[in-house]
Amino acid sequence: MSRRKRACPRRSSASEPQRTCVQCGAVREKGGLLRIAGKPGVGWAPDPGGKLPGRGIYLCPVGECVDRFAARIRTPKGGARWKMGVAGKELADRLVASRCGGQGM
């Protein structure tokens, strides 16, 4: 006996599509998350404008999600989920660099 819950497709008046942060699972409007675009096995790049083609990985732009995600994809196991391989380290460096830019640390 399984009761199926029907997911309510519309909550309030969300006009923007929503995405889930791959690190903490927070659901936000697409524009409120940092997008990383790319293709598994090919390459990935930060895509703050959300314009690049390919698959998207979404992260909270503030907080620890970027740092944690970067640390995760530096390891072969963490990057394997998106078939990042060596590109994972590169991407991690770019993410951390872009995050620290302009913060005067």
Ligand SMILES: [Zn+2]
């Ligand atoms: Zn997050």
